[in-house]
Amino acid sequence: xxxxxxxxxxxxxxxxxxxxxxxxxxxxxxxxxxxxxxxxxxxxxxxxxxxxxxxxxxxxxxxxxxxxxxxxxxxxxxxxxxxxxxxxxxxxxxxxxxxxxxxxxxxxxxxxxxxxxxxxxxxxxxxxxxxxxxxxxxxxxxxxxxxxxxxxxxxxxxxxxxxxxxxxxxxxxxxxxxxxxxxxxxxxxxxxx
Numbered sequence: 534x535x536x537x538x539x540x541x542x543x544x545x546x547x548x549x550x551x552x553x554x555x556x557x558x559x560x561x562x563x564x565x566x567x568x569x570x571x572x573x574x575x576x577x578x579x580x581x582x583x584x585x586x587x588x589x590x591x592x593x594x595x596x597x598x599x600x601x602x603x604x605x606x607x608x609x610x611x612x613x614x615x616x617x618x619x620x621x622x623x624x625x626x627x628x629x630x631x632x633x634x635x636x637x638x639x640x641x642x643x644x645x646x647x648x649x650x651x652x653x654x655x656x657x658x659x660x661x662x663x664x665x666x667x668x669x670x671x672x673x674x675x676x677x678x679x680x681x682x683x684x685x686x687x688x689x690x691x692x693x694x695x696x697x698x699x700x701x702x703x704x705x706x707x708x709x710x711x712x713x714x715x716x717x718x719x720x721x722x723x724x725x726x
Contacts, residue, residue: 534558534721537565541587545710552705552714553591553646557721565593578603578615579662582653590655598654598717602710604683606646606671610638617683627682631675635686644671648687648709652717654716665712667698680704 535558538547546561553559553672562568571588575581578601585599605611613634621629638644647668654661668690675685677697685697689707696704704709 535560535596537562537593537595537597538573538600539589539597542571542681542694548701548705549714551701552711554722555720560595562589565595573615575597575601575602576578576615577648578651579653581615582651582662583660584694586653586655588662596656597658598652600650600710600713602648602650602682604634604646604648604687606634606638606644608641608645612637616650629682631686634671634683635674639669645669646671646687648683650709650713652713654720655716663713663716663720664707665714665716667707667709667712670691682722707723 534556537560538546538549539562541562546559550559567589573584575584580644581601582599585601586597589595589597589599601615603614603617605614613630617630618625645668647666650665652663654663657681669688672686672695674690675697676695677685677699679698680696681699685695688695688697692699695709
């Protein structure tokens with residue numbers, strides 16, 4: 534089975550490839566010669582995931598899935614949420630985003646947050662949605678250089694290390710994206726039985 538993952542993010546692509554069974558050939562936007570920046574104009578993670586998958590399916594006629602992920606911080610009323618990637622501006626710089634978030638949380642006691650990933654799959658003319666959530670807290674400073682995005686400042690519940698410090702295998706097993714991808718994988722496996 535060939536599936537397009539609607540992303541230009543090599544980190545995400547690599548993370549997802551590690552989770553999918555070998556029977557699924559994963560193609561990136563680059564692989565299908567799509568260099569467009571697909572506008573994420575939705576007001577929810579669900580809407581943005583659907584917009585990206587629909588763009589690929591309608592433009593290229595290919596089965597596709599896409600994801601949208603947000604970091605939702607309790608003390609900031611769910612911000613940055615749907616704007617997580619561009620929280621500190623359109624340059625989408627992870628360092629800038631983490632800096633802004635740590636500044637906004639300065640002096641706040643409640644540092645609880647959760648990551649949420651929503652996957653939208655267009656397969657053989659049908660649409661399916663899967664999600665994954667992981668709860669944790671925002672640290673006071675960056676810890677670790679692994680992962681990407683907000684990983685160095687997000688410590689999942691039950692662990693004393695951030696996603697930036699955990700080995701990729703551990704992170705993938707418990708992460709929001711890992712949980713959503715696992716639902717996608719289970720769905721695809723059941724279809725091929």
